[in-house]
Amino acid sequence: MFSQTVEYALRAVVSLADQAPQPQTTKQIARITRVPLAYLSKVLQGLVRHGIVASQRGVGGGVRLNRSPEDLTLLEVVDAVEPIQRIRHCPLGLAAHGVRLCPLHKRLDDALASIEEAFRCTTLADLLAEPTESVPLCEFPTLRQTGRAVRGTSR
Amino acid sequence: MFSQTVEYALRAVVSLADQAPQPQTTKQIARITRVPLAYLSKVLQGLVRHGIVASQRGVGGGVRLNRSPEDLTLLEVVDAVEPIQRIRHCPLGLAAHGVRLCPLHKRLDDALASIEEAFRCTTLADLLAEPTESVPLCEFPTLRQTGRAVRGTSR
DNA sequence: GGTAAATTGGATTTCAATATCCAATTTGAG
DNA sequence: CTCAAATTGGATATTGAAATCCAATTTACC
Numbered sequence: 001m002f003s004q005t006v007e008y009a010l011r012a013v014v015s016l017a018d019q020a021p022q023p024q025t026t027k028q029i030a031r032i033t034r035v036p037l038a039y040l041s042k043v044l045q046g047l048v049r050h051g052i053v054a055s056q057r058g059v060g061g062g063v064r065l066n067r068s069p070e071d072l073t074l075l076e077v078v079d080a081v082e083p084i085q086r087i088r089h090c091p092l093g094l095a096a097h098g099v100r101l102c103p104l105h106k107r108l109d110d111a112l113a114s115i116e117e118a119f120r121c122t123t124l125a126d127l128l129a130e131p132t133e134s135v136p137l138c139e140f141p142t143l144r145q146t147g148r149a150v151r152g153t154s155r
Numbered sequence: 156m157f158s159q160t161v162e163y164a165l166r167a168v169v170s171l172a173d174q175a176p177q178p179q180t181t182k183q184i185a186r187i188t189r190v191p192l193a194y195l196s197k198v199l200q201g202l203v204r205h206g207i208v209a210s211q212r213g214v215g216g217g218v219r220l221n222r223s224p225e226d227l228t229l230l231e232v233v234d235a236v237e238p239i240q241r242i243r244h245c246p247l248g249l250a251a252h253g254v255r256l257c258p259l260h261k262r263l264d265d266a267l268a269s270i271e272e273a274f275r276c277t278t279l280a281d282l283l284a285e286p287t288e289s290v291p292l293c294e295f296p297t298l299r300q301t302g303r304a305v306r307g308t309s310r
Numbered sequence: 311g312g313t314a315a316a317t318t319g320g321a322t323t324t325c326a327a328t329a330t331c332c333a334a335t336t337t338g339a340g
Numbered sequence: 341c342t343c344a345a346a347t348t349g350g351a352t353a354t355t356g357a358a359a360t361c362c363a364a365t366t367t368a369c370c
Contacts, residue, residue, distance in 0.1 A: 001156065001239060001240060001267055001270075002263060003357075003358090004357080004358065004359095005357080005358075007246065007263075010259060010263075011247075011259070014259050025315085025316070025317090026316080026317070027316085033247070034247045034248070036358090036359060036360080037360095038359065038360050038361070039358065039359050039360075041317070041318080042319095042358095042359085044317090045317085045318070045319080048317090048318095055316090055317060055318090056316085056317085056366095056367085057315090057316055057317045057318080057365075057366040057367060058314095058315065058316055058317080058365095058366050058367025058368055059313095059314070059315045059316065059366095059367060059368040059369065060315080060316085060367080060368055060369085061315075061316050061317070061366085061367070061368085062316075062317085063317085074262070084156060085156060091162065092166075092188070092189045093189070103281075103282040103283075103285040104165060104166070104169050104282055107229070107273065107274075107277055107282070108157060108162075108165075110273070111269075111270045111273050111274075112156055114266075114269055114270075114273070115156075115266045115269075115270070118262065118265070118266050118269070119262075119266075122262055126258075127258040127259055127262070128258075130258040158327075158328090159327080159328065159329095160327080160328080180345085180346070180347090181346080181347075182346085191328090191329060191330080192330095193329065193330050193331070194328070194329050194330080196347070196348080197328095197329085197349095199347090200347085200348070200349085203347090203348095210346090210347060210348090211336095211337085211346085211347085212335075212336040212337060212345090212346055212347045212348080213335095213336050213337025213338055213344095213345065213346055213347080214336095214337060214338040214339065214343095214344070214345045214346065215337080215338055215339085215345080215346085216336085216337070216338085216345075216346050216347070217346075217347090218347085
């Protein structure tokens with residue numbers, strides 16, 4: 001339902017938010033988030049273009065959040081890589097459709113709207129604040145204690 | 156966000172529900188719903204296999220709803236052609252993830268759940284009951300009055 | 311200044327969803 | 341029985357998302 005690209009972008013910014021305001025290299029993010037390195041770099045390029053993250057070339061460079069995690073919402077990230085296509089007029093392209101959607105497409109669009117809304121209401125900080133109590137989480141929210149060698153031999 | 160296949164399947168069943176319990180030929184449905192005929196026939200085949208609709212070959216045959224519109228929900232139709240993939244465990248496939256989702260994927264899955272729920276709560280009859288007051292609708296809910304030649308020269 | 315670390319951008323490949331085409335089969339009606 | 345209407349199923353084509361590869365560029369550090 002959500003595209004791979006969106007999924008990857010979200011993983012990346014969560015990882016970055018967890019380390020904010022410190023930068024991470026694309027390679028590090030790829031390893032942590034389990035995203036194919038080459039593809040992740042493309043996704044990150046898109047996020048750079050949209051001002052979600054900022055990149056720094058060269059030795060010691062990398063990518064960092066360009067916004068504070070309290071301020072950056074999931075919706076902004078999603079919109080940057082692949083905006084949710086709301087249904088604005090009848091997809092049948094009927095002449096007599098006017099602006100109003102038929103009941104079917106109204107429901108479909110309502111569903112899309114509710115997703116947008118949920119994403120609009122969730123910041124990266126929200127995600128990072130939550131996990132502290134629940135134990136078995138995906139890696140990145142618990143990153144802080146996996147002090148496993150930023151410059152380790154890990155591949 | 157919703158695949159073409161899902162969109163097409165929903166259009167088809169709405170058209171069928173509007174005429175229920177009468178059958179329509181695939182060609183008629185294709186014309187009304189503006190779905191490519193050859194592809195629609197594939198989609199309908201899937202719906203037949205799942206018992207959503209029933210088909211009758213030969214002259215005078217066609218496709219009809221196999222369920223009453225009051226009883227058939229959008230979710231059942233969607234599940235028949237392309238079930239919503241809920242997120243059941245951490246997509247990173249981490250060893251230590253347990254059953255619990257990380258906050259990110261929990262939110263994503265919640266969004267999917269809310270869509271499922273909305274679809275589960277909407278029957279085809281609900282869709283057909285609604286339009287009567289609002290004027291500019293997509294064609295099919297208003298079909299009844301477009302008595303335009305079931306056997307017309309229309310194409 | 312040279313070198314290695316890092317992102318950038320373009321070209322290309324892979325793959326599944328979408329769509330099309332056609333032959334086979336079923337079936338009602340004359 | 342024959343014919344035309346209709347679905348069925350298999351094979352194939354098309355398209356865009358996902359992924360990969362590689363050369364070019366930037367930049368910190370010795």
